[in-house]
Amino acid sequence: MKPVDPRLLKYAGAARGFFVLAAAIGVLQTGVVIAFAWFLTDALTGAIAGRPVAASVLWVLVLALVRGILIAASDAAAMSAAARTGAQLRAALIRAIGALGPGWLAARNRSVLAVTAGRGLEALDAYFARYLPQLVLTVVATPVIVAVMWWQDWPSGLTAVITLPLIPIFMILIGLATRTVQRRQWQTLQRLAARFADTVQGLATLRLFGRDARAARQIETTADQYRRETMTVLRFSFLSGFAMELLSSLAVALIAVAVGFRLLAGDLSLEIGLFVLLLAPEAFLPVRQVGVQFHAAAEGVAATEDVFQVLDAAASRPAAGHNSGGSSQNPGFSAAEGPESAESPELCVTDLRIRDLPAVTFTASPGSITLIEGPSGSGKSSIIAALTGAAEYDGSATWSGVEVATLAASDWLAWAGQAPGLIRGTIAQNVALGAQPDEARVREALAAACADDVDPAQELGVQGSGLSGGQAQRVGVARALYRHAADPRRVLVLDEPSSALDAETEARLWATLRARADAGATVLLVSHRRSAREIADRIVGLGVPA
The missing domain is CATH 1.20.1560.10 (ABC transporter type 1, transmembrane domain)
Structure with missing residues (x-):
């Protein structure tokens, strides 16, 4: 020694x-x-x-x-x-x-x-x-x-x-x-x-x-x-x-x-x-x-x-590679401006393969909702994990012409996962997540996520205790909407956002996402609900024979 x-x-x-x-x-x-x-x-x-x-x-x-x-x-x-x-x-x-x-x-x-x-x-x-x-x-x-x-x-x-x-x-x-x-x-x-x-x-x-x-x-x-x-x-x-x-x-x-x-x-x-x-x-x-x-x-x-x-x-990590998940390796890149060579902020996924799952290819364009659906275990959440840097993958995934593996997820994503990931603090602090909460924008995001029944000033305990499962999920969605509103160029990615919602609340959430997409947002939605098809412009089916 x-x-x-x-x-x-x-x-x-x-x-x-x-x-x-x-x-x-x-x-x-x-x-x-x-x-x-x-x-x-x-x-x-x-x-x-x-x-x-x-x-x-x-x-x-x-x-x-x-x-x-x-x-x-x-x-x-x-x-x-x-x-x-x-x-x-x-x-x-x-x-x-x-x-x-x-x-x-x-x-x-x-x-x-x-x-x-x-x-x-x-x-x-x-x-x-x-x-x-x-x-x-x-x-x-x-x-x-x-x-x-x-x-x-x-x-x-x-x-x-x-x-x-x-x-x-x-x-x-x-x-x-x-x-x-x-x-x-x-x-x-x-x-x-x-x-x-x-x-x-x-x-x-x-x-x-x-x-x-x-x-x-x-x-x-x-x-x-x-x-x-x-x-x-x-x-x-x-x-x-x-x-x-x-x-x-x-x-x-x-x-x-x-x-x-x-x-x-x-x-x-x-x-x-x-x-x-x-x-x-x-x-x-x-x-x-x-x-x-x-x-x-x-x-x-x-x-x-x-x-x-x-x-x-x-x-010892390679300077470029999949699943970076950390700080952007393009220090001059700005989510608000994009690289000079980018023509449009499209998300292009080509032959993306995670572990032994089948390769996936799709394009999520501005002004549209791309729905990823399929039975349990087909790899829906794994695709999101790969895009956010939480899973290794083969193939290519680019946003605005830049490989997303070289970007920090925070540069180009507004994301809400299946677990809301709430922390101790007020609901407003959870929605803003590290930024100084803007009360008007927080209330707007909560309303858009169908969580207008919760008080932004309510204090949550450890791991967000104090809310029901459905309320916690909606606060997580509000966080993604809040971040997306700060920069509409970001891709709005939601993983099973309605799994704990009733049919009426789910319909309101689908209307919110449709309105966002019609306003020019790029929305990538993962859901096993059949109702999600009604608002989707493009459907990517996983685990379904060609």
Whole structure:
């Protein structure tokens, strides 16, 4: 395992700045440690010899204060860098998920991603505050202090050079085992989060089937497994700490014994012997602390590995290809203007194939409603998923002459899926979805979606709780109509918008869509209702023999 993952420096600029600052503080700390040992030696030997030591004692106090200030500055810089790095990695993670698209996200557990971006990256505090400063000190302070020891007393320096490598060797051996158990603990935590989220989401169904107690026992079993994994990690941490302390203590003891015998033999002066003895623990301290503090930071390291996997997947994604689903790869493209070469905003689908479903070809033109119909499982929603970037496909799909795989869906679509996807907040906020709600336009969109019976100011709970199924579906349709009204050039795509509506309300919705199409809108409608045929200009039948 690498002491520092290079991808941390690649994806988080705050980490690069912290390393520079930590190196500068490490250089100052090294100078302070050596000076402190020298002036303390001078004060002690001077007191024994009867020399004035007031100046040396004053320097000892000043240097002790300076060292404390440097440690505090290192801690403050580390916490600030941890916060900024966590924010940068979260932002990069969100951008990467956007670039990978909804098709990639649909195959992942969102609870696991949430735990990684939340608790996991919060664990970077220990990584930056404890592990990295000691790692920098190991690189900066240890070689300098050992060199000073060698300069003053080469036998002591030689002993340090021989014994120092033993600590990293044992640290690596213990670290490999710790990494395995730490990774297992992190994966157990992710499973626990995913199981808990799935249980809460499906609790009503579980209770109806009498399986709620069983689900609770499964969560309890996973939680108990996480407890055992955590205790295993702690045992390895204590073992590692004991091993590091024992090895460094034995190394310092070897130096101390050798210095003691040479002092008795008169081969070494008291000043040099005491100075070397004061430096010896400082030479081993950073190396020892790197091994100890690694365990405190291991959870953050495991989380960053998961984040880096997502970031690497987004970075290795081809520059052009189907199912981008993220930001537009045509930065100069504007949904309001379209590319200069476009003659009309037609949606042209040619030999589009998803998985093993038959290829589909159709054209959705402005001023018309294109109806996609067919039995369940024939691939109606899969076509919409491909156009929105939620499914991989072969073939071609262009809008205004531009391959939609190179566009963000938000550039050219106004879409409402089978699941309304409502969030906590007011109905108006759900309709505007991230934009500042325009009250008049919101009411107009709700009325057009036959949802004029709901109050735009009504507060919804988590996942839009507070509305009936039919009301939630109509609010989702209103959202698509609201977005389409902001730019009528967008293709209005509705996937089974009337599945939860009665016949009268459905007829009103069909009239709204027909009016939109007559006004020049391009409407792509997926429905299994026979009544949808009455408003369709073009019908694409799936699962029907030619």
